[in-house]
Amino acid sequence: MNVRTLCLSILYEEEATGYEIRRLCVEGECSYFVEASFGSIYPALAKLEDEKLVTSRTEQQTGKPAKKVYSITEAGRAAFAEELGAPLGEDVFRSPFLLFARFAHILPRDLVEMRVNEFLQRTVEDRRKLDETFGERGCNAADTWVINYGRAIMEVAEQHLRSHMHELITLARAEPKKDAAE
Incomplete structure (x- = not known):
């Protein structure tokens, strides 16, 4: 497209x-x-x-x-x-969050935890907006199918984040302890 x-x-x-x-x-x-x-x-x-x-x-x-x-x-x-x-092209998925996750191991743990939680909340909010917007609008059968596909993708993303966010946070480096003299 x-x-x-x-x-x-x-x-x-x-x-x-x-x-x-x-x-x-x-x-x-x-x-x-x-x-x-x-x-x-x-x-x-x-x-x-x-x-x-x-x-x-x-x-x-x-x-x-x-x-x-x-x-x-x-x-x-x-x-x-x-x-x-016409034949469909490949789906394109771009995610700044996935780039962040890919390099979580070089970032401070508290930053990774904060960003993961922010992304989780944004995912939950996006799904809520999708539900709200299309609930108000009234949809035909094709719209409903597309919306439900989107909801399923968001639900899986949310479940994966909730189930595996600790792994990503654990990958992040612990902040070195600051010297009391600093």
């Missing part, structure tokens, strides 16, 4: 501005699919518009700059379905 397909997926269900698309890609439901920045979203939307897969209109706003609202066309819907039918 790429940013182009992600834009079509968002517009498939509703009109949106580039800003709204970016918000959904960073903190919304689409943040789990593909990483997208303003620098990639706006060029993708411009190209989609050139290809007549989306249209746009400008809406004036009181006290704010005008905004450009994008809508998918029938050709865009067909192109989106065709792109979904």
Whole structure:
């Protein structure tokens, strides 16, 4: 999947501005699919518009700059379905926490314990937000399947952290005792 397909997926269900698309890609439901920045979203939307897969209109706003609202066309819907039918690429998983964990052995134990607990709490909070957001929204069967997949991944991560965090903390080096004269 790429940013182009992600834009079509968002517009498939509703009109949106580039800003709204970016918000959904960073903190919304689409943040789990593909990483997208303003620098990639706006060029993708411009190209989609050139290809007549989306249209746009400008809406004036009181006290704010005008905004450009994008809508998918029938050709865009067909192109989106065709792109979904293409072979899937590999899933990409990036985690700053896993880099931290990989080098926990060179860090002070209290720092490792603190970061592991922070990550555990963030994982629990992310799952809670997922439950809350989609509980309020009302989902179709496909959305429910995807949400439940995400919940399962988060539950396994949480269980693994709770069951094995002590191993990571133990790997960290103990702080050398400071000399009383220091």
